[in-house]
Every structure is written in structure tokens, then in C-alpha cells.
Amino acid sequence: xxxxxxxxxxxxxxxxxxxxxxxxxxxxxxxxxxxxxxxxxxxxxxxxxxxxxxxxxxxxxxxxxxxxxxxxxxxxxxxxxxxxxxxxxxxxxxxxxxxxxxxxxxxxxxxxxxxxxxxxxxxxxxxxxxxxxxxxxxxxxxxxxxxxxxxxxxxxxxxxxxxxxxxxxxxxxxxxxxxxxxxxxxxxxxxxxxxxxxxxxxxxxxxxxxxxxxxxxxxxxxxxxxxxxxxxxxxxxxxxxxxxxxxxxxxxxxxxxxxxxxxxxxxxxxxxxxxxxxxxxxxxxxxxxxxxxxxxxxxxxxxxxxxxxxxxxxxxxxxxxxxxxxxxxxxxxxxxxxxxxxxxxxxxxxxxxxxxxxxxxxxxxxxxxxxxxxxxxxxxxxxxxxxxxxxxxxxxxxxxxxxxxxx
Amino acid sequence: xxxxxxxxxxxxxxxxxxxxxxxxxxxxxxxxxxxxxxxxxxxxxxxxxxxxxxxxxxxxxxxxxxxxxxxxxxxxxxxxxxxxxxxxxxxxxxxxxxxxxxxxxxxxxxxxxxxxxxxxxxxxxxxxxxxxxxxxxxxxxxxxxxxxxx
Numbered sequence: 001x002x003x004x005x006x007x008x009x010x011x012x013x014x015x016x017x018x019x020x021x022x023x024x025x026x027x028x029x030x031x032x033x034x035x036x037x038x039x040x041x042x043x044x045x046x047x048x049x050x051x052x053x054x055x056x057x058x059x060x061x062x063x064x065x066x067x068x069x070x071x072x073x074x075x076x077x078x079x080x081x082x083x084x085x086x087x088x089x090x091x092x093x094x095x096x097x098x099x100x101x102x103x104x105x106x107x108x109x110x111x112x113x114x115x116x117x118x119x120x121x122x123x124x125x126x127x128x129x130x131x132x133x134x135x136x137x138x139x140x141x142x143x144x145x146x147x148x149x150x151x152x153x154x155x156x157x158x159x160x161x162x163x164x165x166x167x168x169x170x171x172x173x174x175x176x177x178x179x180x181x182x183x184x185x186x187x188x189x190x191x192x193x194x195x196x197x198x199x200x201x202x203x204x205x206x207x208x209x210x211x212x213x214x215x216x217x218x219x220x221x222x223x224x225x226x227x228x229x230x231x232x233x234x235x236x237x238x239x240x241x242x243x244x245x246x247x248x249x250x251x252x253x254x255x256x257x258x259x260x261x262x263x264x265x266x267x268x269x270x271x272x273x274x275x276x277x278x279x280x281x282x283x284x285x286x287x288x289x290x291x292x293x294x295x296x297x298x299x300x301x302x303x304x305x306x307x308x309x310x311x312x313x314x315x316x317x318x319x320x321x322x323x324x325x326x327x328x329x330x331x332x333x334x335x336x337x338x339x340x341x342x343x344x345x346x347x348x349x350x351x352x353x354x355x356x357x358x359x360x361x362x363x364x365x366x367x368x369x370x371x372x373x374x375x376x377x378x379x380x381x382x383x384x385x386x387x388x389x390x391x392x393x394x395x396x397x398x399x400x401x402x403x404x405x406x407x
Numbered sequence: 408x409x410x411x412x413x414x415x416x417x418x419x420x421x422x423x424x425x426x427x428x429x430x431x432x433x434x435x436x437x438x439x440x441x442x443x444x445x446x447x448x449x450x451x452x453x454x455x456x457x458x459x460x461x462x463x464x465x466x467x468x469x470x471x472x473x474x475x476x477x478x479x480x481x482x483x484x485x486x487x488x489x490x491x492x493x494x495x496x497x498x499x500x501x502x503x504x505x506x507x508x509x510x511x512x513x514x515x516x517x518x519x520x521x522x523x524x525x526x527x528x529x530x531x532x533x534x535x536x537x538x539x540x541x542x543x544x545x546x547x548x549x550x551x552x553x554x555x556x557x
Contacts, residue, residue: 021411344472346447347416350532354411363448376448376470401408406421406473 004301010386012037023356026391031176031382032360033226043289044282070281073288080291082212087270094235095203096126098222103130105247113139115167121147122175125365127201151178151327169198173205177366178327179335188217208333210299213238230290231283244270251276302385306334309383316396326378334383343406345379351402414525423477428484429466442542449475453542460490472535479539491547498540505536
């Protein structure tokens, strides 16, 4: 696609034609999950209709076809994030699963009592709780790098936390509650000076910008397929090959073994060592289709268009009296988190829903962020490449009307 | 613009949200229980002053959505002067009304609490309306631990 044609893109998403309470759907809950293009839906139907069987097992034709499509998707993911090898792409259930995998394998093998793991104050619960569990199991300590009132990481404070006891840095690439995009290259450079590996939680970043794991030089990168216009139930763990080779396996079972006797088991090579049991074949194939779809548009074009949307939405929001934006980082992705004076986010959510507008109201699985900004919850409009300025106008008009009704 | 929501957000609810009744602390209250809805972040502290088995005074502090604020505000009004047993019976009725299981529910029998009947149509919001009553239930049973809707 040479020009970014949002109307053409919208045609590819059947759900966008849906009426909600008699109104045109305005879907602005993309940070929770994205809608799916027809190409992704078709890829799953096609697989089950023509090519489906279990992977890596049979010599029969369907098993070969299924395996080719499944492994083809792995290559697509590898190219999409520019990993060095397919061996570095592990299919998991989602970003949460991937972080738990790293905590329970890399973490358990390398973290000892008194060691430290660094996260930031803007993490999603999925990048807090697995480390708390690891700390409980190992006697390590979780260190939290603070943020400022704009919702940005205070880099000097983060730097001060790094010391000889630090075993891992795990930070969010883009915050789901605030939209903040972290200076991840700087974070990685500082950590690597001390030989500390860095995990990036890319669940929010991946649909909004080109990601190149070799250029970033991150050691682990995790994301969920469902936020990338692909099906639920699939996620990706990228890890540098040398690290993954050295890690013990996560779960035991079929596919992750080379040879089993009752005395001992020899584990399979990468990436299969971490993929016990029959994988989520169809949804991985769907992820491959989503990546093809996105590549045809271009991630750089998507990023540029969404940046425009965010500027537009922010300017409009700032004109509304009594609206306070939560998260005003200098470098931000297409998320507008806000609160209204004397109107609870859940009331905002219900009222906007009656106008066909889907936003998220709540703590966004980031309760420490809510505590920091001293709000019980926020309302969050999160944008995707299929959203339009007209939809932002509908949202803002809705907000103004509900302020009026509440009086 | 919000015609569809008239059943849920009645004027009485806006009124109680703007000016919650009994929004104060009872010093040396006999019962003090916290209610928390982690999903929404609604948080309230309920105070009861008992005279034997009768609720002599009820008040609250906290923050929440319009539905939860109106619900607790109305509740503190209606339970005053009732015995614990009467209040519990009212809770049972209120619960029946908000969960909408009984299609023939008699709205007149529940008095002014009927303004909250609209939540029946909004399953995601039922907990907003019932948080106050779960907290009252805990207070009447003299449970000291904070209660949660989850």
C-alpha cells in the first residue's frame, strides 16, 4: 500500500460494521485486544477446512501441510521482529505465559538469595507478579524504578538501582495504562554494561511500531498475538539463542523431547525444547496471516498514522473542561488514559457504551500505576490503525454530553 | 443523547451521587467495615451505631461510581431504625431485584431502592449496586475483615 488508506483497511475488518445498541461501533479498546481482519479469520477457516492435522508427527500429507504452515508462521514472526533464527522464536500462550516461562526457567537457574530483579513502576501485573513469585521462591528482591508525574521512567533512578546483585531487568516497551514508550535502547545499553540481560514486555508496543530485536539488542522480547490483529491464545517469546540454549525447559511432555526412557530424558533442540504438547496450531497460522497483512500495509506507515490520531485526540481532549489526561510522556503510543472530574470511569464506560463507543474503564491490570496517580481507575481510549479522526470526534462529543448529564 | 440509559441513571441516582446522604464518619461507631470492589476501584467504609439490635445510625465514606455511591447513600437512609434482621431481609430482596432472577419481582415492595432496579440490564454493573449491601451484611455479622466483591 503506497498511501495509508484507512477506509480501505476498515473494509477488511468485518466486526467494524457491527451496530452496538443501534449505533455504529466505535472500537477504542485496542490495548485490551484488537479486532481481526478477514484475512486472519479466513486463514483459520482454511486451515481447518483443508490442511489441518497435528504438527511434527506424521508422515501423512495433512501433517506435512499443517507443519509447513505452522513453521512458516514461525519464519514470519522471525522476520517480523528481525530475530537471527527461527530457533529464537518460541510459541507460547501469550505475553504473560512468556514472562512466566523466563521467570521459572532463566530465573530459577540464575537467581539466588539476595539477588535483585529490576522492573519499573508502570508495569502491567503480568510483569510484576511472575517476578514476585520468583523472589518468593528464591529469596531474591524485586526493585522498582520510579516514574514521574508525566508517566515517564526516571532514568537516573533506574540507573542507580543497577548493581552487582542485579540479575535481570524486565521492563515494558510501551505502557498499557499510560501509553509511555520507554527508552529501551538506553535501558539495555546501561544493563549490558554490567552484563545484565533485559526482557522487554512488548505486548503493547508490537502493534504500534516496527520492532527489531537485533537492533534493540534485547535478550528477551515477549508479546501476545491477539493485540497484533491475530487470534487469542498465542504469544511469542523471543530469546537470544545462547540464553535459550542454557535455560532448563519449562514444561515437560511431548514435542520437547528427543529421547525418553524411564531413567532419563534427552530434551529436544530449540525452539521445541520450550514447546511441550500439541501447540495452538490454527491460531499460530492466524498470527502468520496477521503478519502478512501488516507487512502489506507497513508498520512504519501504521506508526505514522497512529501518531497523527494520538495528537488529534490529545488536542481535543485537552479542550474538555474537567478532563485530566493520565500519562503525558514525551514519547507515547496511541493510548489516551483519562479521568473526569467527579465522574467515575465506570460511569463513563457505561454511558459511552450506550453510544456504541467501546473504551476500557478500570485499573488496566496496573494497580500500582493507579495508586501512583491517586485515582481508583481511569477511562482509556486506545487506538488502532483502523480508527479515524471522525471516531475521535464521536468520542469527544460523547464525553462532553455525559459531563453535561452528570451536571 | 443517553435515552437508553434512563432506566439505569435515574435522576435520583444523579442526585445521591452529587449529594450523598450520611456521608460522614461516626466517631466511636459500634461497627466499621470496609468494602472494596477491586474491579472498579470502588472503596467505601461503612459505619453503624447500634442500639441493641436496632441500627440507630448509619454513615459512610469513600469513593466510587454513581451507581455504588447512590446505592450506599440510599442504603444508609433506609436501614436507619431497622433491626439487623429487617435489614438482612431487605438485602435479600435487593439482591433478588438487582440480579433480576425473579421476573415478577414487585418493585413497589422495595420502596425507594427500586430506582436501582435498572442495573438488572447491566450485568457488569450489578456489583456496583450490591457492594454497599455486602458491606452492611459483614458489619451486621460483625466481621472485622474488609470485604471484597471478588
